Amino acid sequence: MNSKTLLLGAAAAFMLSPVAAMAERGSSGHLNIIYWQAPSTLNPYLSGGTKEVESASLVLESFARFDDTGTMVPWLAADIPTVENGGVSEDLTQITWTIADGITWSDGTPLTAADAVFTWEYCTHPEGGCAQASYFDGVESVVAVDDMTVQINFNAPKPFPYTAFVGSESPIIQAAQFAECLGARAPECTDANFGPIGTGPFVVTDFRPNDVIEFEANQNFRYPDRPYFATVTFKGGGDAAAAARSVLETGEFDYAWNLQIDPTILAQMEAQGNGTVVTAFGTSVERLHLNQTNPDPALGDLRSTVEGGPHPFLTDPIIGQAMSMAIDRALLVEVGYGAGGQPTCNVLPAPELYASTANDDCLVQDIAGANALLDEAGYVDTNGDGIREANGIPLSVLYQTSTNAVRQDTQALVKQWWSEIGIDAELRNIDASVFFGGDPASPDTFQKFYADVEMYTNNFAGVDPEAYMANWRCSEIPGPDTQWQGSNIQRFCMEEYDALVDEMATTADLQERGRLAREMNDMIIQSYSIIPLIHRGGVSAHANSLEGIRMSDWDSELWNIMDWRRAE
Amino acid sequence: MLTYTIRRLLLAIPTLLFISFIIFLIVKLSPSDPTAGLPLTIPPEVREQIRESLGVNQPVFVQYFRWLQLMVWNEPLHLIEGWTGWNVAPESTTRIISYQTRSPVMDLIMQRMPQTLWVVGISYIVGIIIALPIGIISAYRQYSWFDQLGTFISMLGFSVPTFFTGVLFIVIFAVNLGWFPSVYDTTHVVTDWDSFIVQLKQIIMPVMVLGLFNASQISRFMRASMLDNLNQDYVRTARAKGLTEKVVVLVHVLRNSLIPVVTVIALNVPAVFGGAIITEQVFKVNGIGQLLIIAIQSGDVPTVQTVSFIFAVLIVLFNLIADVLYGVLDPRIRYD
Numbered sequence: 001m002n003s004k005t006l007l008l009g010a011a012a013a014f015m016l017s018p019v020a021a022m023a024e025r026g027s028s029g030h031l032n033i034i035y036w037q038a039p040s041t042l043n044p045y046l047s048g049g050t051k052e053v054e055s056a057s058l059v060l061e062s063f064a065r066f067d068d069t070g071t072m073v074p075w076l077a078a079d080i081p082t083v084e085n086g087g088v089s090e091d092l093t094q095i096t097w098t099i100a101d102g103i104t105w106s107d108g109t110p111l112t113a114a115d116a117v118f119t120w121e122y123c124t125h126p127e128g129g130c131a132q133a134s135y136f137d138g139v140e141s142v143v144a145v146d147d148m149t150v151q152i153n154f155n156a157p158k159p160f161p162y163t164a165f166v167g168s169e170s171p172i173i174q175a176a177q178f179a180e181c182l183g184a185r186a187p188e189c190t191d192a193n194f195g196p197i198g199t200g201p202f203v204v205t206d207f208r209p210n211d212v213i214e215f216e217a218n219q220n221f222r223y224p225d226r227p228y229f230a231t232v233t234f235k236g237g238g239d240a241a242a243a244a245r246s247v248l249e250t251g252e253f254d255y256a257w258n259l260q261i262d263p264t265i266l267a268q269m270e271a272q273g274n275g276t277v278v279t280a281f282g283t284s285v286e287r288l289h290l291n292q293t294n295p296d297p298a299l300g301d302l303r304s305t306v307e308g309g310p311h312p313f314l315t316d317p318i319i320g321q322a323m324s325m326a327i328d329r330a331l332l333v334e335v336g337y338g339a340g341g342q343p344t345c346n347v348l349p350a351p352e353l354y355a356s357t358a359n360d361d362c363l364v365q366d367i368a369g370a371n372a373l374l375d376e377a378g379y380v381d382t383n384g385d386g387i388r389e390a391n392g393i394p395l396s397v398l399y400q401t402s403t404n405a406v407r408q409d410t411q412a413l414v415k416q417w418w419s420e421i422g423i424d425a426e427l428r429n430i431d432a433s434v435f436f437g438g439d440p441a442s443p444d445t446f447q448k449f450y451a452d453v454e455m456y457t458n459n460f461a462g463v464d465p466e467a468y469m470a471n472w473r474c475s476e477i478p479g480p481d482t483q484w485q486g487s488n489i490q491r492f493c494m495e496e497y498d499a500l501v502d503e504m505a506t507t508a509d510l511q512e513r514g515r516l517a518r519e520m521n522d523m524i525i526q527s528y529s530i531i532p533l534i535h536r537g538g539v540s541a542h543a544n545s546l547e548g549i550r551m552s553d554w555d556s557e558l559w560n561i562m563d564w565r566r567a568e
Numbered sequence: 569m570l571t572y573t574i575r576r577l578l579l580a581i582p583t584l585l586f587i588s589f590i591i592f593l594i595v596k597l598s599p600s601d602p603t604a605g606l607p608l609t610i611p612p613e614v615r616e617q618i619r620e621s622l623g624v625n626q627p628v629f630v631q632y633f634r635w636l637q638l639m640v641w642n643e644p645l646h647l648i649e650g651w652t653g654w655n656v657a658p659e660s661t662t663r664i665i666s667y668q669t670r671s672p673v674m675d676l677i678m679q680r681m682p683q684t685l686w687v688v689g690i691s692y693i694v695g696i697i698i699a700l701p702i703g704i705i706s707a708y709r710q711y712s713w714f715d716q717l718g719t720f721i722s723m724l725g726f727s728v729p730t731f732f733t734g735v736l737f738i739v740i741f742a743v744n745l746g747w748f749p750s751v752y753d754t755t756h757v758v759t760d761w762d763s764f765i766v767q768l769k770q771i772i773m774p775v776m777v778l779g780l781f782n783a784s785q786i787s788r789f790m791r792a793s794m795l796d797n798l799n800q801d802y803v804r805t806a807r808a809k810g811l812t813e814k815v816v817v818l819v820h821v822l823r824n825s826l827i828p829v830v831t832v833i834a835l836n837v838p839a840v841f842g843g844a845i846i847t848e849q850v851f852k853v854n855g856i857g858q859l860l861i862i863a864i865q866s867g868d869v870p871t872v873q874t875v876s877f878i879f880a881v882l883i884v885l886f887n888l889i890a891d892v893l894y895g896v897l898d899p900r901i902r903y904d
Contacts, residue, residue, distance in 0.1 A: 034751070038862070040668040047668070048606040048614075129621025131606065133614045184621070187670035194671065209669040209676060210862050211854035212754055235751060237852040237862075242738075242750065249743045250750050433867060436608070437601035438615060461609045485612035 026217050026230030028566035031546075032253040033558075036243040038210040038236020043193040044169060045123050046186060048131030053168050054257070055234055057556035058215055059106075059198035060171035063097045063116075063150075064162065066554035068280060070351045070463045072162060076103055076111065076172065076199060080162075083508070092157035092508055097165065099148045105174050106203045106218045113144035116165060118175035120152075127183035134467075135163050135170035159508040160464040167462055168556035172199070201227035201562035211236060221562070228548075228565035241265065247541045248275045254543040257557060260406065263338020266539070275544055279339050281537035282553030283350050283468070284459035286341075286410075288399075288531040289490040290314045290323075295398070295450050304449045305479045306491060313390040314397075314452060318377045319423075320528020325373070326417040328365035329533055335413065336406035337534055344535035348521040351463050353514040359525045362532075370421045381422055388422035396424040397452035402432040407455060410533070425453070440483045447484045454489075457536055463554055466513070469520045470501045492529040573892060580884045587880045588639075592632045592873055600867035602667040622667050624869075635873060638664045643674055667868040676859060677875065681841075683754060684855035687848070688840045691775040695782025696833065702783070703790020703829075707798060708817055718787065725784030734777045734850035741773060748773050752853040774851040778844055782836075789832050793825040800824075827897045834890040838882035 039055040041047050063077040074080050078100040081087020088095045103111045120142040123130040140155040142164070152164055164170055174197045181189035194207040199222075202215035215232040235253070243256040248269035259266060259277070270277050294311050295304045302308035313319055329343030345359035374380075379388045379395065387394045399415065401407045408429055415425040428451065430444045435456070443450050460468035470476070471487035474494075478486035497520060504516045524530050538553045548563040602622055603615040619625055626634075642662045649655065663672040702722075706715040742750035748769050758767050797803065798821055806816045845857035852858075856875060863871035895901045 040666075040866075041670060043670075046670050048610045048618075050607060126617075127621060129618040131610060131614065131618060133617065134611050186621075187665050190671040190675075193669075206755065208679060208754065208854060209666075209671060210859065211680075214755060233755070235753075235852065237854065237858060238751070238849065242850070242852070245738070245743065246751050250746070252749055252751055433600055433604045433865060437604035437867070438612065439601050456608075458608045461607070483616075485616070487611070 023228050023565055024225050025221070025227065028228040028564075029230055031229040031232045031255070031564065032235070033232060033255045033257075034235045034238075034243045034246055034253040035257045036236070036238045036240050037258075039213065039234070040209050041193045042196050042204060042207060042213070043173075043186075044171065045128075045130045045132055045173070046193060048169070050258075051236065054556045054558055055213060056171065056196065056198075057168040057200070057558055058202040058232065058234075058561055059196055059200045059204060060173060061198065061200045062167060062171045063099075063165045065167060065559050066463060066552060067559070068550040068552040068554075070282075070552075070554045072166070072463070074100070076100060088161055092159055092161070093154045095152050095154075095158075095161040096145070097150045097152070099150070100222075101148075103199055103222050104220045105197050105199055106220050107174075107197050108220050109174075109176065110147075111172070111199055112147045113150045114147075115172050115175045116150045117142045117144050118178070119170075119172050120164065122173065122178055122182060123170070125183040128186050132169050135165075137163070139164055157506060157508075159504075159506065159513065160466055162464070163462070167554075168559065169461055174198075202232055223562065227562040229561075232561075244269055244541055247543060248272060248277075251275075251543060254546050255549075256541045257538075259539045259541055260340060262405075263334070263336070263340070266338060266541075270541070273544070275541050277339060277539060277541045278549060278551045279537040279539050280551040280553040280557070281342070281350060281535060282459060283348070283465075284457050284536040284553075285344060285347055285349055285532050286455065286457045286534040286536055287347060288323075288414075288453050288455050288533065289449070290320050290529050290531065291449055291452050291454075292491040292493070292529050295452060297450075301480060304491070306477055306493075307479075311452070312393045313379075313395060314529075316377070316390070317526065317528040318373060319379065319390070319395065320531065322370035322373045322421055323418060323423060324362050324528060324531045325366045325370040326421045326423075327362075327414055327531070327533065328417065329363060331365075332410055332413060333534060336409050337536065338539075340537050340539035341534040342537070344532050345525065346521050347524055347530050347532050348465055348469065348517060349532075349535040353510070354465050354517040354521070356518040356521045356525075358518075358522045365417070367417065367420050374421060379422075386419075386422065387424045394424065395422065396426070398428060399425045399453040399455070400428040400430060400435075400451040401455040402435040402446075403429045404432065410455070438484070445484065446489060447478045447486065449478075449489060449491075455533075465517050466504055469504065469517055472520075472524060473498050473501055490529040492524060492527060494523065494527070497523050569892065569895060573888070576888050576891070580888070583884060584877075584880060585636075588636065588873075588877050589632065591876045591880070592635065593628075595869050595872050595876075596628055596631070600864075600869075602867040602869075605866050624667075631869075635664065635870065638662060639874065639877065646672075646674065664870050664874055666863070666871045668863065668866050668871070673871050673874045676871065677856065677878070680854055680856050680859050683752075683853050684841065684848070684857065687752075687771060687774050687853050687855060688778060688844050690771065691778035691844075692782055692836070692840050694775055694779035696786055698779065698783040699786035700790055700829075703787040704794055704817070704822065706787070706791045707794030710795065715791075718791075722784035722787050725780040726788075729846070730777050730781055730844065731846045731850060733780065734774070734847055737773045737777055738850070750851070752851045754852075754854045774844075774847050774853055777850075778847050785836075786829065786833065789829050790825065793828050794821060797821045797825045827894065830897060831890045831894055834886055834893055838879060838886050841879070841882050 035051050037051045039051045041052055042056045044053045044056045061076050064072050064080055065075045067073050072080055076099060078098045081095050081097060099111060105111060120136060123133055124136050138154045138158055140153045143151045145151050177192050177197050181192060195204040201218055201221050203218045205216050206214040213234040217227050217230050240259050240261045244259045244266060246253045247256040249272055251274045291311055292315050293304050293306055294308050299308045333341040333343055343363050345362040346356050348354050374388060379390050381388045387396060411427045415427055418425050434442055434444050435446050438445055438447060446454055446456060472492050476486045476488035477491045478484045500516055500520050507513050542549055545567050547565050547567050550560050551557055552559055603618050666673045702718045706718040709715055738750045741748050752770050756767060758764050803821060806820050845861050848855040848858040860875045
């Protein structure tokens with residue numbers, strides 16, 4: 001992160017204050033938010049779900065956050081530590097955060113470095129099962145240098161040290177409140193988990209698990225004029241269409257989250273003029289994974305493992321390329337995603353620095369070209385059944401995904417396009433809780449990948465792709481020896497790729513990191529083991545009377561709720 | 569009658585144990601994972617740690633007996649402590665903990681019971697109040713236009729699912745007419761006349777959706793039972809004695825016809841506690857049904873198990889009550 005953009009980000013954050021300075025705390029009255037999945041707890045360390053993280057972000061805060069452009073802005077910290085300003089050590093093994101002046105918990109006690117140290121201990125306790133433990137990966141120790149200074153020591157150079165205590169997923173919790181809740185005792189602290197004391201703009205007044213949360217403005221908040229809303233109701237439950245209706249049609253709610261519904265229905269609702277649909281794009285990409293190993297049931301336990309041997313035809317990039325060329329991504333967006341999607345040819349579509357432009361040919365559908373490509377490579381239909389063969393094996397694939405209306409529409413369209421290039425697809429859908437469940441005993445998980453092609457969305461949190469790109473190392477391939485744990489779902493393996501991953505782990509220069517990430521992205525895309533389809537954004541809606549919303553997919557959508565206000 | 573009741577109650581114990589074990593196996597052996605709903609950004613090692621901390625990886629029988637012990641011993645003690653204030657319960661670690669909220673399942677159930685009893689209970693009463701007159705008149709004037717209309721409406725109510733009627737009601741009354749809210753405000757407290765009106769407005773749609781469904785069912789039973797009795801000899805005798813039609817129908821026929829209907833009503837009472845999964849979800853009422861469906865979706869085994877077990881207890885109990893009631897209402901039936 002270079003310091004200039006940081007300063008600009010910080011400046012932008014301060015610029016906002018004078019605009020809103022006329023209003024006072026609580027002057028906008030009551031705010032109604034609906035999340036159709038209801039939060040189960042307000043302790044984001046006990047549940048990694050988006051609904052819990054975002055609802056807790058009204059209360060709990062971290063040292064720095066990401067704004068709507070993905071720029072890091074200091075939040076509880078006085079500034080963002082960098083190598084230039086001495087906040088990050090030269091050898092990249094230490095980062096020092098300084099807490100800004102005058103920050104207190106909502107109970108009036110000051111926020112100190114001890115709270116950050118405690119948060120680290122809480123989340124890294126071996127019996128705790130902390131859902132955000134990966135934010136503290138590589139952290140050797142967190143030390144309170146003095147009351148206002150927190151030093152994080154890493155056990156190896158960390159070129160991107162902004163993980164622990166940055167963003168909505170690793171906020172700082174109060175040591176005094178959670179002191180008795182370490183490890184296995186975490187579930188005993190129901191009152192604390194349901195009503196954490198925070199530094200944020202709101203305090204919890206009532207929490208009903210999986211139903212509703214009531215907040216009121218934090219009277220000890222550091223900005224005397226904010227938040228502008230005096231009280232907030234955070235309702236959960238129902239479904240996405242009903243949530244959209246309650247904002248756009250009946251006007252009962254002011255803000256609705258995650259409205260992945262039929263784009264034409266959403267547009268009709270918006271046309272009623274009560275509210276506005278907003279989107280924000282992060283790093284989510286709906287993609288096809290092409291199994292590089294053989295999923296043939298005849299292999300028994302060796303199905304879809306490296307030991308079982310390579311896939312009979314999907315390891316040839318030509319076939320993958322033809323499959324990619326046959327797809328009309330713009331039509332998929334129109335049918336299933338509307339404003340919430342954009343066609344993409346990259347598995348790493350953002351931030352801008354990391355987005356490659358080398359693969360953009362795929363944006364235009366080219367069935368004739370795909371046919372020519374396959375003909376040229378010698379994959380022709382020899383027995384006249386309309387399906388091409390590769391060395392006598394028909395190009396027939398099992399294409400699986402989770403059960404979801406949009407995904408089934410996409411499957412049907414893709415099947416049609418593939419049939420036009422002589423590739424046959426059998427479609428299958430699996431309940432999401434099973435597909436993503438990761439149960440090693442189930443044959444239907446996406447990790448086991450007992451199919452030729454599978455489709456889902458993945459992304460990474462924050463703005464740094466290092467850990468995400470490391471997903472596709474050879475060593476990350478799932479298999480029976482690792483209980484099918486592993487993130488290299490398509491079983492892609494290339495030594496050159498692993499070398500780039502290692503290089504990125506020791507490179508601090510931002511431009512250089514950008515180049516490495518783009519190169520890795522291109523390597524995967526050009527292997528055609530992943531076919532990216534849609535760059536997916538978050539879709540939300542807010543009432544027209546609500547101002548100040550800067551929706552972000554890099555942090556909690558509610559990250560700047562202190563600036564939200566009711567239009568006069 | 570007393571020995572019969574006691575015998576039935578004792579028999580209920582092995583039945584319930586068996587039911588609880590079957591439920592546990594179904595829930596446990598179905599491929600569900602409490603970490604499945606988490607974003608894919610959370611790495612597998614962390615998921616494994618979460619599962620470990622929840623105790624998911626212990627042997628199935630250990631988990632079952634642990635649950636059973638908590639259910640039949642610790643939770644009742646906590647209940648007693650909550651009611652009486654005596655300090656009888658062990659440390660709070662030993663309660664059934666939900667995977668989702670990491671809080672005691674019983675607290676979740678207690679928190680949700682009032683909403684379910686209000687919405688589903690009122691809809692049941694409304695259903696009965698509508699159904700009985702319709703059933704009586706339909707039978708008395710069989711094949712009249714009223715009977716035909718009643719039959720049509722009850723067939724409609726019986727066959728159109730609540731997820732359709734619920735959404736239809738919302739579109740008509742909340743979106744187009746704007747009379748009622750589409751989202752149930754579970755924090756609303758009735759303190760005076762105005763807040764009572766607000767409560768009435770938000771409860772009316774779910775109550776009517778469920779009421780229509782209940783009424784259809786009960787009115788058919790009522791009609792059939794009335795028709796059985798109207799042709800009996802004792803009715804002719806009553807008429808021959810010169811009793812008025814009002815007395816014949818409402819006193820003689822109705823009382824006898826109510827016997828099977830009361831049984832049906834009693835047998836359906838556990839469903840009131842069970843909530844209405846779909847209707848509660850459509851109107852965002854935080855009842856037991858919604859608790860169950862969310863728990864199923866997120867692989868929250870302790871919650872699913874406990875809620876299902878409570879249903880099982882209620883069903884066994886109300887079956888017994890229905891049988892006993894039958895004997896009380898109909899002197900011809902004796903169990904001893």
